[in-house]
Amino acid sequence: MTPIAHSRLSPGVFTLNGTLLAAPSAPPVEALRAAYQALAMDYPKFHKMDLAAKLTVLVAEPVLRVARDRGADLAEGTAVLALSRSGSGSSDVEHWRVRQDTGLASPAVFVYTLPNIGVGELTIRHGIHGPSLCLMTDGPHSAESVMAARLLRRDPRVRWLVCLWSDIFAARFEAQAVLFGPDDDPTNQADPTTLFPSTP
C-alpha cells in the first residue's frame, strides 16, 4: 500500500511526496533550522528541543498537515510508530559530558536522554492522545516494524497512522515519515519488510 504522504529530511533534501520543500545542507543544527523556516512554523517550544526531537517534529510536520487537510482528528484517532537507530544518542553524550566536566548534570539536557522524547514532543505539538510505540532498529526497513504498525492499526480507535524513521548523531542525520489513512493497510505489498517507499 502506498502511503498517503511521505516526507524525507536528510542533508540537502527535505521533500513531501517528492516535492522539494527545502534543501538544508549540513551541519544538522543549521539544516534543521532551515527546515523549520521552510515550513513557516511558529512554535516557540521547538527551540528548546534537542536535535533528535527537532528532527522528529520536523519530518512529521508535512505529513500531519496533509492529515489535517483531509479532516483527520489527530487528537482522538492517530497512532505514532517511531523507529530510530541513534535514539537519544546525541543528548546522551551531552549529558555525560556535562556530568564529567562539572560533576553535576543539566535538567534541560537529561530530559532528552530517552529515545521516545521526540515522539512525546510530537504528541504535544499536535495534541495526539492515541497510542505510540518507539522501537530501536538498525535501519528503516524491518519486518518487525511492519508487524508493529499493524498492531497499532488494530486499536479500533486508530484511524490515522504516522510512521517515522530517524537517525541523528554527530554530523549524520536522516529521517522519513509516512502517513496511512483510515482505509490503508500499512503492509507494503511489494516489500513486506518496510513501511517506507524506496523512492522519495
Add this chain to the structure above:
Amino acid sequence: METAPRAPVTDPILLGAPGCVTPLGATLEDSFAAMHAGRCGLRPEPFPGSDAPVHVGRCDEAALTGGGRRAQRLLGAAVRQTMSGLSRSLRTLPRTAWVLATTKGDIRALEEGRPEDAELPLFAMRTGVALGLPGTPIVVSNACVSGTLAVHLAAGLIRSGDVDHVLVTGLDEATDFVLSGFHCLHAIANGPCRPFDDDRDGISLGEAAASVVLTRDPGLFRHGPLATYLGGGMGNDANHISGPSRTGEGLVRAVHGALADAGLAVDAITHVNAHGTGSVYNDGMEHIAFTRLGLGHAPVNSYKGYLGHTLGAAGLVEALVAAHALRQGVMLRSLGATRSVTLPGIDVLHEHRHTQGRTLLKTSSGFGGCNAAIVLRA
C-alpha cells in the same frame, strides 16, 4: 528445527517460564518471598556531587551469570531461568520472536567513552550473540512504560499470526548516568521511596532484569503458565515531556483501551499494580486517573518501595511479581505507604491482603507522556 502443531488461534495467550533478577532476589520466587517478608531492596550509597546518600536497589553480583557486558549478564541470568522453565529449546523453537524492553541498555559503554557501543540496536544484536539466542530482539524503548508495552506488543504479534511464541525481556541498570540525571531533576527521595504515602518525596532508582514467554501452547511450560494475557492499551498525555498530566488523560485512555481489548468492565479488575514511583506528581496523577476510571474498589499497590524504579524493566518485573503474588493468594502491601488520606477514593494497600480475585491491571507511565496498561488473569 523442531516442529509442533500450532495452537488454535482462539486459545488464550499465556505467560510462563518467568525469570527475574531483582535487588531482592536472583529469581521471581526469591524476590517475592523477600517482598512478602517486608524486606526493602534499597540501600543508601554515597553519590558524587551530593552531600546526602541516595537509596538505590542493586542486584547481587553473584546472581549475574554468563559472559559479556554486565547488562548482558544481568539479562542472561533472567533468560536462563526462562529457558529452564520451557519444555523445548528456545534456541530452536520455530516462529518465535524476541522483544527487549530497555531505556538505556548498556549505557555503561558511553560512561566508559564508547558511545557507539551504547546504541541500542548494536547492543541488542550483540546481546543475542552473548546469550546464544537466534536473531536480534525487537527493542522497545518507550521510557518507563517499555516493559508493560513489550508484553502488549508480544501478544499483538501472536494475535496477528505473525509468530507463535514471543520471548519478552526487560533490562535496565542503575548507573551514574541515570542517577545523576534524576538527581539534577531533584526527583530522588531523601530515603527509600514511599509510593502512595502522604509524605512521599521522590523516587528511588533500582536495577533489574526479567524474562517471560508468551504463547498459546501451554505444553511449552514445564511448570504451567503464570498468567493469561487478556488485553492491553496505550495512551499519550500530549501535555509535557517530563511532568505527569494533571488530568491523568493518557493513563485513562490506556486503561480504557486495555479493558476494551480484554472485553472487560472496570468492575472485573480485582487488583491494580500501579506505576507508583513515589513522586508527588506521578502518584497524584495516578490517583486522579484511577478515580476517573472508577477503580476505587480494586486494591492498589506499587513495588517501587521494595525494588526501586527499574525503568524499562519495571513494567515486566512488576507484572510478573504481581501475577505470582496473586497465584499465592496475596496482594502485597505498598511498601513505604503508611498513610494515604490525601489520595481519597482509591484503596492503597497498607498491609498485605488476601486476594478476592485474580484479574490484575498493570499500569505504567513515563517521560514523553506515554502510558501503557495490560490486564492479566493470574
